[in-house]
Amino acid sequence: DNSNETQAIMFLEEYNERAQTVYPESIEISWTYNTDITEANQQAMIDSSLEVAQFAKDMQVQAQQFNRTGFSYDTNRQLEKLLYIGDAAMEDPDQLEELNTLQAQMETRYSTGEVCLNNSPDQCLELEPGLTRIMATSRNYDELFWAWDGWREAVGAPAREDYRRYVELKNIAAQANDQPDCGAYWRSWYETPDLQAQVEQLYNQLKPLYQQLHAYVRRKLYNVYGEDFINLRGPIPAHILGNMWAQSWTNLLDLVEPYPGKPTVDITPSLVSKGYTPLQMFQVSDEFFTSLGLIEMPQEFWDKSMIEKPDDGRSVVCHASAWDFYNQIDFRIKQCTDITMDDFITVHHEMGHVEYYLQYKEQPVVYRDGANPGFHEAVGDVLALSVSTPQHLYAVDLLDTVVEDDEADINYLMSMALDKIAFLPFGYLMDLWRWGVFDGSTPSSKYNEDWWKLRLEYQGIIPPMERNEGDFDPAAKYHIPASVPYIRYFISFVIQFQFHKSLCAAAGQEGPLYKCDIYQSEEAGTLLADMLKFGSSRPWPEAMEAITGQREMSAVPLVEYFQPLIDWLEEQNKNEYIGWDGAPEWRPA
Ligand SMILES: C[C@H](NC(=O)O)C(=O)O
Numbered sequence: 324d325n326s327n328e329t330q331a332i333m334f335l336e337e338y339n340e341r342a343q344t345v346y347p348e349s350i351e352i353s354w355t356y357n358t359d360i361t362e363a364n365q366q367a368m369i370d371s372s373l374e375v376a377q378f379a380k381d382m383q384v385q386a387q388q389f390n391r392t393g394f395s396y397d398t399n400r401q402l403e404k405l406l407y408i409g410d411a412a413m414e415d416p417d418q419l420e421e422l423n424t425l426q427a428q429m430e431t432r433y434s435t436g437e438v439c440l441n442n443s444p445d446q447c448l449e450l451e452p453g454l455t456r457i458m459a460t461s462r463n464y465d466e467l468f469w470a471w472d473g474w475r476e477a478v479g480a481p482a483r484e485d486y487r488r489y490v491e492l493k494n495i496a497a498q499a500n501d502q503p504d505c506g507a508y509w510r511s512w513y514e515t516p517d518l519q520a521q522v523e524q525l526y527n528q529l530k531p532l533y534q535q536l537h538a539y540v541r542r543k544l545y546n547v548y549g550e551d552f553i554n555l556r557g558p559i560p561a562h563i564l565g566n567m568w569a570q571s572w573t574n575l576l577d578l579v580e581p582y583p584g585k586p587t588v589d590i591t592p593s594l595v596s597k598g599y600t601p602l603q604m605f606q607v608s609d610e611f612f613t614s615l616g617l618i619e620m621p622q623e624f625w626d627k628s629m630i631e632k633p634d635d636g637r638s639v640v641c642h643a644s645a646w647d648f649y650n651q652i653d654f655r656i657k658q659c660t661d662i663t664m665d666d667f668i669t670v671h672h673e674m675g676h677v678e679y680y681l682q683y684k685e686q687p688v689v690y691r692d693g694a695n696p697g698f699h700e701a702v703g704d705v706l707a708l709s710v711s712t713p714q715h716l717y718a719v720d721l722l723d724t725v726v727e728d729d730e731a732d733i734n735y736l737m738s739m740a741l742d743k744i745a746f747l748p749f750g751y752l753m754d755l756w757r758w759g760v761f762d763g764s765t766p767s768s769k770y771n772e773d774w775w776k777l778r779l780e781y782q783g784i785i786p787p788m789e790r791n792e793g794d795f796d797p798a799a800k801y802h803i804p805a806s807v808p809y810i811r812y813f814i815s816f817v818i819q820f821q822f823h824k825s826l827c828a829a830a831g832q833e834g835p836l837y838k839c840d841i842y843q844s845e846e847a848g849t850l851l852a853d854m855l856k857f858g859s860s861r862p863w864p865e866a867m868e869a870i871t872g873q874r875e876m877s878a879v880p881l882v883e884y885f886q887p888l889i890d891w892l893e894e895q896n897k898n899e900y901i902g903w904d905g906a907p908e909w910r911p912a
Pocket residue numbers: 643672812
């Protein structure tokens with residue numbers, strides 16, 4: 324064994340060179356499948372991922388040969404990144420091929436799923452935009468049920484057997500990375516031994532906020548759907564919250580707005596009436612980033628991104644995503660952009676990923692990652708907290724009128740809570756369920772039972788009709804069949820308010836946190852950029868400290884942001900039943 328650090332550094336430089344050829348080629352093949360789902364493109368992607376796995380394994384074997392004792396922190400950390408390589412570590416190439424095939428099949432089933440009106444094949448709706456629009460705009464209990472149940476029938480139940488085998492193989496891969504199961508492997512990326520405890524503590528601090536919002540929204544839905552469907556002491560039916568997974572309730576704003584009659588803070592009508600195109604939505608977002616002195620989207624981004632669902636008959640993976648091709652040149656977004664405020668915010672979310680890619684592109688490939696996965700999810704959302712303010716939207720002509728008074732502020736905070744507070748239990752339970760599946764405490768015979776137990780316990784929702792193990796409802800959410808971990812979003816929804824508070828201070832903003840808009844502040848941009856440049860070269864507490872001056876995740880800035888609404892809700896709810904009874908004897912029609 325050559326325990327010579329100079330040799331190791333030479334090896335790392337060679338790896339860095341080769342990786343910037345191997346990965347771009349493979350990612351391009353994956354991009355081709357994602358933007359044109361065919362059997363051939365799917366197989367090409369599977370074949371390419373096997374080649375990349377072989378490369379990663381070869382590099383792992385070489386990295387293992389070094390005796391790292393006495394190596395510098397940086398050399399050691401870079402080598403460490405080459406030792407743990409995910410699925411590629413699987414000993415048996417046939418099992419890896421089986422796993423990659425299962426993952427591709429699950430992704431294809433989800434991305435081509437559709438629900439057809441009385442089985443006439445020419446009246447089918449896909450998730451985006453058809454079913455999403457129904458879930459967002461319909462107030463018809465049965466129509467919502469048709470979309471909700473149809474989607475789960477199309478992409479949920481059929482995925483069950485694939486998923487069961489996927490779990491077995493993912494655990495084999497995890498063990499090849501010295502982890503007991505896949506959930507443990509996914510948590511290891513945070514380098515935080517008590518991550519689960521920290522996340523649970525954050526959730527418990529925020530649970531009262533959620534329960535207050537839940538009680539208030541339940542009352543409003545009771546006023547619309549009546550006592551036959553809404554139990555004022557019980558959970559809320561899962562399909563009437565404006566979203567296919569009840570993870571964001573922003574589409575209920577017109578029903579729950581505290582002070583109706585104020586100018587709306589929802590720019591969807593404006594975007595439509597002003598004839599906004601997806602390209603213009605992306606350009607407005609890019610301008611916000613550059614106003615902070617951040618790096619603009621490069622020409623290749625504009626040339627090669629897919630920002631609309633193709634209308635040439637191609638099937639695509641519509642779930643929005645941002646792509647780093649690891650060649651310091653190609654960065655793209657793939658999004659089936661609809662002309663809505665939801666999608667305008669998603670544009671910022673995805674562009675936040677690309678900004679992170681651009682900021683760390685000079686790092687070695689092994690460090691071209693978020694400080695932790697939650698950081699990567701938070702970047703775009705932090706900027707969107709400023710963009711969403713009525714004052715900002717008015718300043719960029721996306722709102723024609725804006726009123727600044729206490730009532731309008733409560734309306735605005737409600738619209739933000741319907742996104743950020745409503746999400747918290749869902750963001751937490753998605754991987755609570757998966758960690759249980761991977762560690763065996765949730766056997767396949769209880770996949771659906773345990774899912775709905777968590778949905779009841781944490782979200783206070785119930786399915787609009789009895790479910791059983793013939794269903795497989797978790798697979799109706801993209802990240803399950805697509806094997807994308809989810810605790811990163813819960814973490815993002817907490818830390819983005821920590822970042823917002825620090826960037827607002829850097830921008831010299833003095834008012835209440837929810838009114839802050841860092842637009843055009845180069846001080847805020849520099850503070851953010853300096854952290855983004857780290858990539859994953861340092862443990863995430865150091866990145867946290869670089870922005871906030873301390874090393875912990877904290878729910879305090881989130882609570883500070885929403886404090887006026889919390890006070891208002893507690894007053895509004897003083898005679899409401901807060902929380903929900905257990906498994907209800909009551910069942911909706
Ligand atoms: C919150 C998460 N965002 C994302 O996938 O980009 C979701 O859409 O479920």
